[in-house]
Amino acid sequence: MQHRFRAPSCSRAPRRPTHACVLLLALAVAGAIGFGATQDAAAEDPPAAPTWDQVANIKEAALHLAQLQKTQGATKVFAFIDACYRTHSLSSQYTKPFEACIAQDYMETQILSIIYSRTPPDALKKIGAPSPKVLVQTMLRRVGAAFAQYKVPKDRILAFQRNLDEHGFPLFFKTVFPEAKMPERVPQPPVGEDTPASASDQPAADKPAPDKSTPEDKPAPEKKQ
Numbered sequence: 001m002q003h004r005f006r007a008p009s010c011s012r013a014p015r016r017p018t019h020a021c022v023l024l025l026a027l028a029v030a031g032a033i034g035f036g037a038t039q040d041a042a043a044e045d046p047p048a049a050p051t052w053d054q055v056a057n058i059k060e061a062a063l064h065l066a067q068l069q070k071t072q073g074a075t076k077v078f079a080f081i082d083a084c085y086r087t088h089s090l091s092s093q094y095t096k097p098f099e100a101c102i103a104q105d106y107m108e109t110q111i112l113s114i115i116y117s118r119t120p121p122d123a124l125k126k127i128g129a130p131s132p133k134v135l136v137q138t139m140l141r142r143v144g145a146a147f148a149q150y151k152v153p154k155d156r157i158l159a160f161q162r163n164l165d166e167h168g169f170p171l172f173f174k175t176v177f178p179e180a181k182m183p184e185r186v187p188q189p190p191v192g193e194d195t196p197a198s199a200s201d202q203p204a205a206d207k208p209a210p211d212k213s214t215p216e217d218k219p220a221p222e223k224k225q
Contacts, residue, residue: 049156050094061104062169062172064100065104074108078108085105089146094152105139105142105143107168109139111172113136116130
């Protein structure tokens with residue numbers, strides 16, 4: 001029998017906290033952990049295509065992250081990703097370990113955004129956790145800075161995200177929650193781009209939609225008797 005993944009309720013302390021509940025509570029602590037900013041010294045030229053198997057690297061990163069999540073908890077995961085960025089961003093070249101840092105940041109944020117989206121806003125506010133939108137946007141800025149440091153071209157960034165969504169996150173989720181049903185995810189902006197729609201781009205709720213019908217589509221006005 002397949003179980004559905006449900007957001008945990010952490011209002012009451014369970015006897016044995018679930019991994020999801022630990023993830024939720026740990027985010028209150030995660031706000032105090034500053035993810036390492038990438039170094040100012042960037043590569044002079046765009047990097048060559050990876051010489052490693054990107055899908056295999058993503059899967060390895062997913063399994064490592066899941067194991068760390070299950071054995072040491074979310075706070076350790078955040079500390080690990082922070083140290084990963086700080087260490088591997090020192091290289092003058094875009095490397096396989098640095099790409100794994102980005103993959104793990106993306107996957108961890110994805111699972112937390114799912115949990116946060118199913119958690120009452122009051123519960124998030126109570127533990128000082130950010131909204132799912134803020135969580136995703138801050139990840140996009142981190143990842144954007146990481147790719148910008150090495151001038152990774154956009155087509156490779158998009159290919160990387162497709163591999164993450166297809167091969168990385170499902171493996172990570174099923175390893176952490178083996179009996180849960182894979183949840184539906186809201187499509188995310190391309191990694192490396194933080195492009196939330198501005199208020200001016202959003203239609204006002206109290207304004208009617210513009211009439212785009214042609215004159216032929218409109219009914220003729222009624223004639224007064």
